[in-house]
């Protein structure tokens with residue numbers, strides 16, 4: 001657990017993978033794939049973050065308490081995203097007073 | 110060093126302790142002793158408190174007349190920005206954790222230092238570095254965005270020193286994170302034998318809950334500041350609609366940290382409050398577990414309510430309703446604490462020493478601030494008083510009436526332990542009264558002003574508001590004097606105060622079982638804990 005040693009070879013491999021994935025992200029950015037652009041970019045970002053967390057931050061070898069601490073950060077991220085989206089996703093539900101124009105519809109005209 | 114026991118402690122000046130073990134500037138700037146670092150923080154936050162306070166005094170002077178007395182409107186904007194930034198980020202947030210927390214966490218849990226002493230010193234340097242950036246921004250011409258840095262003003266339109274000030278806050282945030290990390294590890298790993306979680310002093314529970322917020326909230330503020338800087342410098346569209354961004358997103362991210370930051374400020378104050386109330390009622394706290402758990406409850410719920418700052422921002426009505434309901438919920442754990450402190454007083458043997466006067470002031474003022482917070486959490490009322498002086502009065506009742514009262518109460522309580530000296534009790538009680546009166550005269554009229562519709566952050570106001578504004582300004586001058594009195598007698602007491610015994614208040618808690626001031630390693634021998642917290646003897650009146 002605490003004294004786990006990871007070989008330099010593995011670190012180097014992960015580092016190179018991260019660099020390659022950065023290149024892929026940049027390359028995909030130049031191709032227009034519609035809404036797939038954002039999905040691919042996020043998927044690569046999550047993959048890279050997982051590598052960093054599991055190996056560079058030793059979460060793969062960590063004990064229960066560090067894992068719990070890490071899990072709580074994911075929960076907090078979920079809170080941030082969920083409650084923010086509760087605003088963004090429901091803005092179009094608002095009914096503007098008669099004669100007023102809804103913000104969300106005026107944008108799409 | 111010579112062997113010392115608690116019994117021979119009253120001749121404090123004669124023993125070797127953390128203050129006289131080494132002398133010279135170097136021994137302070139390179140210390141890793143948590144008690145000395147606490148004093149470094151004490152000096153720095155006191156400095157920022159009085160600079161931020163000076164800005165407030167200038168504002169109150171300016172508002173003596175409807176047209177404004179002293180400064181240009183643009184300068185007024187910079188005054189309230191500087192006041193807000195310095196008070197929030199450089200005084201209120203670090204005050205209790207970094208000063209009292211640093212000093213007391215190891216002492217209260219029977220440890221010799223924090224888990225990472227060097228990291229602790231680093232966090233002070235990081236704090237000072239952030240402070241220097243912010244002071245630079247002030248000296249170079251100021252910032253006028255308000256402490257909230259709302260976009261698009263902060264990202265596009267303001268011509269003031271936004272980047273330097275924001276960078277200062279960004280840097281100082283890391284000091285909070287390091288301190289929080291240090292506390293969490295220390296509390297988990299370094300408790301004395303027998304000191305189980307539910308025997309911990311409630312101050313420790315409060316600091317623990319605060320540390321969780323430090324670690325989980327502060328990074329979001331850091332990210333938000335970086336995004337504003339990127340947009341301002343390189344026009345990367347995050348918050349600017351013209352570049353594909355969303356200005357409301359800034360407010361979401363900012364308040365995701367900054368509402369919990371309110372609890373960073375008040376939770377440690379509540380911890381101090383629990384210590385003071387039990388000691389000066391000579392009674393076990395009422396409902397220990399409820400008070401302890403309500404700290405964690407506040408830390409969690411505090412993260413679910415930030416949208417109550419955004420009811421009129423353009424946030425959707427439905428999100429507004431969700432945030433309104435969640436905001437009501439957070440009143441529950443706060444009320445648990447207030448009721449339990451009050452129940453602790455019941456049939457207690459109450460003495461009115463200076464720390465207790467601050468503690469009693471806290472209960473009343475915090476309750477008023479909390480209840481007006483409920484007004485603000487309800488959508489309809491909020492729209493009426495949004496961005497008025499009602500909001501200013503509300504959060505000053507929490508921050509100044511609550512947190513600063515608790516902080517001063519704590520400093521008065523532990524000063525004999527920190528300095529080894531007593532301060533003049535009469536002056537201390539007098540100062541507590543002056544502060545209480547000055548505070549209420551300053552901020553109560555602001556509730557009325559806000560209710561009548563006076564908006565915040567304006568350098569001028571209609572003539573019919575003058576009487577209440579003059580009252581508020583008069584109160585501010587009394588409050589200012591009230592804060593200077595303790596500064597004077599604390600400095601006086603360091604040289605001339607009577608020598609304090611190890612436990613001048615007859616309080617429970619490990620920190621009182623070691624000489625005043627404590628030796629560098631805190632305890633001659635690590636204590637073994639065999640009793641619950643606040644195990645004061647039960648008197649007859651309580652049984653009946």
Ligand SMILES: [Cu+2]
Nearest residue numbers: 368415417418
């Ligand atoms: Cu709030």
